[in-house]
Amino acid sequence: MSKVVVIGAGNVGATAAQYIVDRKLADVVLIDIVEGLPQGKALDLLQAGSPSNHDCSIIGTNDYADTKDADIVVMTAGIARKPGMSRDDLLKTNANIVQSAIKEAHKYSPNAIFLIVTNPLDVMTHLALKTTKLPMNRVLGMAGVLDSARFETFIAMELKVSVKDVRALVLGGHGDLMVPVTSLASVSGIPLLNLIKPDVLSNLIKRTQDGGAEIVSLLKTGSAFYAPGASVAFMVESILRDQNRLMTASVCPGGEYGLKDLFIGLPCVLGRSGVKKIVELDLTTQEMGDLNKSAAAIKESINKMNELLVAV
Secondary structure: OOEEEEEOOOHHHHHHHHHHHHOOOOEEEEEOOOOOHHHHHHHHHHHOHHHHOOOOOEEEEOOHHHHOOOOEEEEOOOOOOOOOOOHHHHHHHHHHHHHHHHHHHHHHOOOOEEEEOOOOHHHHHHHHHHHHOOOHHHEEEOOHHHHHHHHHHHHHHHHOOOHHHEEOOEEEOOOOOOEEOHHHOEEOOEEHHHOOOHHHHHHHHHHHHOHHHHHHHHHOOOOOOHHHHHHHHHHHHHHHOOOOEEEEEEEOOEOHHHOEOOOEEEEEEEEOOEEEEEOOOOOOHHHHHHHHHHHHHHHHHHHHHHHHOOOO
């Protein structure tokens, strides 16, 4: 059985662990700095094994020694932005958390693939690569799967069709400047632009870009975790089972789309070695321009992080 370590036993981490064991993908180690939290959630998940028809091992711990020899490390730990907290405060706090946790996890699992979920996601994935010094194919971020799933959901709701028939990709950074690729979206092979009016489509794009904020505003306290957890498990499955699924992930291009030296959401193939290849699509001039704007914003955040951290 493969082994997946999930750093952070909050809602996203615990839900990701639940989806992973429900799909019988791997044994899971759930680790957190809060004593008792990962142990309690792991025990609860373990007791769900009988009615869920799985016998995966689930361990909760506060000790990184228990994470040894993981195949995949999923980083979900971090804080959400709070009232009165600046973006720089959030960036610095989560950068310190990610740097410290990834360093410990890498020490015990030097051959693992690292999947980053902590926000700001693309910048934290960049930091994970710098911290581990791993090959670029073994460090990636989860965002495009989630953003694409939201876009597909809103399309299905609008057209009153099954979401299983909708195919759409969202590229770029995980934020306001994400790029839903409308030119290539379809429903059972029918181009989306043939099915939906431009003004309605613009509203769906905006709702996708604000997808996380909409859930935060509804919950009042906390943020999304079901869809993020499912997105993590989807990526983990493609890697562990060497499925070579094509999806959007935050990856480091080596010149594809004219980009390099940053992590950004691009279409890629995921298999047992991690990112097997980045797929270049024929984007419209508008979509390519929007992707470059998103990349510029990520580079600005990376530069800010470098200023805030003593060493990266």
